[in-house]
Amino acid sequence: MSQLQQPGDRGLRMGSLGVAAITLMVVSAVAPLTNMAGVLPVAILFGNGTAIVPAFILMMVLVLIFSVGYVTMARHVQNAGAFYTLITQGLGKSLGGAAALIALLGYNCMQIGMSGMFGPVCTDLIKTFTGLDVPWWAFSLGASALIGVLAYRRVDLSAKVLGVLVLAEFAVILILDLGIVIQGVPGGFDLAPLSLAGMPSTSALGVTFVFAFGCYIGIEATTLYSDEAKEPKKTIPRATYAAVLLIGLFYSISTIWIVEAAGTSTIVTQLEGLGDPIQFVFNIADQYVGNWLAVTMRVLFVTSVFACLLAFHNHVARYFYYLGKEGMVPSWLGRTHDLHQSPHRGTIVQTLIALAVIAAFAIAGLNPLLTLFAWVANIAVICIIVLMTLVSIAVIAYFTKNPELEPNQPLKTKVMPALATIGFALVAYFGISGFDILTGAPGPLAIALPSLILIAGIIGAIRATMRPDAIRRLNADPV
Template identity: 40%
Template structure:
């Protein structure tokens, strides 16, 4: 059977640090599926989605039928996950999306995907940085504390994130595990209270099971908000080098994260609808999209639960930031090892076995972006969060669609796996589903960018240019392009 062969390795001089030891270019860890699930589910920020995105999806989307959109999104992403995990054993490095796309569609497409991935994760991290600064200030002033600019809190969070990202990945995993359990627990308490009391005045909702309700209003916009809630689950493969058994751990973590997120969102959105009733939920969500979930907690569980939820809203955003920081740092690290970025980005810490240089680069990029936004006087929620999250949503869905297409092409060309469901049917359905969602996102880019058509067009142009630049970069740096899908053994210098 045909296989893809890598170019023969060539040597490259390696800098020798103090002590005479060669710098390591490989990450190490013993992460199991559970630890990776904690990190990628934390990136999805479950409480933030329930308290922030669900009310908007209900009000602007398909009303009481909105919970069904999470089921649809989970099914489409499950098709993606089938092909993604089937190809995992044939992609020998931790480059995630760009490694898959490069292996299946060629080096130019792979490098273009790498640029889109960097843009997407830089912007989604920046979006959450802006939001958390605003939210901490709101929380502090709400309890009688001093009012300070949002960016002061943001920079403080950035420093804490940078310290954790610099250390061994298992420290971040433990922090994320605690924060994730807390935020999921408070929402499940609310869900149990609503269901246990039989819902609100109209009882438990059945709208999400009724086709006419699911297709009412603007289901396309509802699906758009639903798919955005899953951003982060796809990053399991970036932790390949730190996984205990990559060929088993990565697929298990991917499926587990998707299942947990899908069930949690569907259940919790249904509980919120049931608490207010099918006839009132759209009006109430539109009137107070930022506070309706906290109000629901106060009504069904008590004011103490509402106060706890406000605090956990902040920790949910911090967990998302830390997770995105870890993912982005590993993108910088992997691209440093290929020679696309500076060789220093591909070095790992001799004691923490972490991508410490790449982590510092990630922190600096985040700080610069936030300083620019602060100097420009942008609103941390209406502009920074909305605009940057819009860029990231389109970019990551585009990457998933390209990854599905890469799976189809790779297995068709190589024949290394001939199982029809894993290599043809599911990836093909994933391409169709993700392409339709991408069309919805592009059509509503202006909405994603706060209603600005010029900004919407600018995002589309930015991502298209980034993808096209991959082919130019592949021609300009052919050796780096060859290294795109090549595994880097421990302590081996990147090939540049």
């Protein structure tokens, strides 16, 4: 139990999660079916072409390279606060405080932004099967409330719900892959999806990598479950590598088959002819397997987004909990439920924020996919890219100051983190400079929205400077 546990706080439910449960929690946040059916067609259509295939593979390699230094340092910094704790240890209190608030902003934005996708896909599903036209915001608000109830209870309840949903997502895509392989594709299989001929212009290529990285968001959150993990020093590294490899291979292989099935040279034209690009993968499923799979995928697409919302809500609630314990946000957030041992106060706050933002977009009459989802979720993507860049630098600084912790391990402590720093710094540059292309946000908003990250960082740095006791806690909260 944490040394900083507050009087009357029972802490999180220790020893309740193994490698499989934690892997499912973070992979659910990645929402594999959502990305394959929702993000993939949009990424290809927005000038990225089939470059998204090698981009997925390169991003998997980059995240694996990052994970080497990340889990190596995490073994020595036993704190479930994840990124901001490592940044504090390596780069000092000001950057640590900045990272804490950037992380809180990022995960809130991802959870809330995904609500902008959930509502419309529910509306489409209900209208398809019943003819009823229910407003999107009714589903988004209802999901936020239900997720609040699930997260308020024990974490293993959420893990079981997520486990069933994410396994079903993998199953339907793998069935589609198998159907494509068995039936074959026009002209036969080739290596065209991996060819550099599918690469777009240099300017569009940068946005392609941001799109690809966005599909991995959530994988890095394994350390948030350290307090609840069985043998965290073994479980967390294994879950991290398992999650990266599982989702990376899944994306890469499945994307190749789907691109092959559509035709490498004609896939962009096909997407341009669709009124709704989300129908693309469903149409492929209907063609190669049958209507039953297409219908099943439509239903699971809705549950996939729901699983993503639930997983990110769990991440956010834990950030509120740890930051509350450590004094970076109001301390009353740093308490768990007496019975369920869940971070229930963080859950309540996140739920209220989500309901308020969804209601504001609904009242304004804005398109939820093109605004709430595109604008807000991509703020989260940039937040995580910035944090992963800072973590990579922090790993190098930490082991430079403490070489005795990992003697004769330059690959883990210097080389891999340096490569990750360069890679993520480039992706961050592309994301910020091309935010208007990435999101479709008009000029002033394309500047204002990413600026929220800078504002959060400044507030966090000031908070850390004014509250040195909070920063000491960032370094003294053992699992």
